[in-house]
Amino acid sequence: MRITAIRDIVAPIKSDIANAYIDFSTMTASVVAVVTDVVVEGRPVVGFGFNSNGRYAPQGLLRERFIPRLLSARPEDLQGEDGLVDPHRAWAAMMRNEKPGGHGERSVAVGVLDMALWDAVAKANRVPLWRLLADRYNGGEADATAWVYAAGGYYYPGKGLEGLQDEMRSYLDRGYSTVKMKVGLVPLEEDLARIEAALAVLDHDGSRLCVDVNGRFSLEEAIRFGHAIAPYNLRWYEEPVDPLDYLAHAALATVYAPPLATGENLFSMQDARNLVRHGGLRADRDILQFDPALSYGLVEYLRTRDMLAAHGWSPRRCVPHGGHQFALNIAVGLGLGGNESYPDVFAPFGGFADSVPVRDSRVAMPDIPGIGFEAKSALYAVMRPVAEG
Structure with a gap:
């Protein structure tokens, strides 16, 4: 070749x-x-x-x-x-x-x-990537389905609480049972109202809602926000502080007991290792979100997986950022904890194959050679002309 x-x-x-x-x-x-x-x-x-x-x-x-x-x-x-x-x-x-x-x-x-x-x-x-990975690196064992959650809830001009609720309902209608929303851009009281509006759509079940700060908070702000949301028992509190401030993560973890999630802005095995060594994260509950497409690819992700195992972390604690088919194949083939999904944003790159339905926040992989881009028509329409020059 x-x-x-x-x-x-x-x-x-x-x-x-x-x-x-x-x-x-x-x-x-x-x-x-x-x-x-x-x-x-x-x-x-x-x-x-x-x-x-x-x-x-x-x-x-x-x-x-x-x-x-x-x-x-x-x-x-x-x-x-x-x-x-x-x-x-x-x-x-x-x-x-x-x-x-x-x-x-x-x-x-x-x-x-x-x-x-x-x-x-x-x-x-002539095999799907998830099958190739399972055979080479996971003892031939591939997951039958992958857990996915709908990432959305962005701030948008003119979008109020009703608009946020309508968005979350649309994810439930499309088969997702777990959703994520953005927080941290507006005052605490306004974000709490947004969280409560989303929870009302989710039958007030905090385990079905994740919130994402995108690293905006100082440690003091992260602690204040954490105290405010702790009673909701959310699925996770994501990237509350700067991704490279490991001491701040460690300090927050001493006062915020529910799950934390971070890692999408760490781009190497060495950075991931520093996080698990010094970030105070808890291997029994916290989520690691390293994105293979941003962090030197799958070759480096395999090194990261081996490092995590040596530090007592299960691959099930890994839920990659990015919402793309590459990470989904990796999640199924290597037995990760799931994958992000973007049903409505970052088109045509977000989302999965056209024929893949979401049922109770789980998807089954199609038997398509490679990553399966050809089965996502809007994305393949962008890719095919690149191949043809």
């Missing part, structure tokens, strides 16, 4: 929505197509990748460093024993001459290409 071409574009995912920290009015994503010389059913195998929301398209890094390194590598240096491209070897080629630390945006660029490589390898094997 040889890589014959790599093509990329920048696609807009702009929206008028906002969380407590940023708006998404200028958000973009990189889309790549890795074309190979392997032919299946008369067509060259092409792997696709893109970056998750929240980070902008890393086109400069892709074109200046990481795509050229893949294309200039000797084909035999990228191949595994089966003759196909080995994503681990490709990862090493992409990271050649890169110093450790400073994970920043380069982890996003590598993650985009890593996603495309795994898609291509699974297609060349």
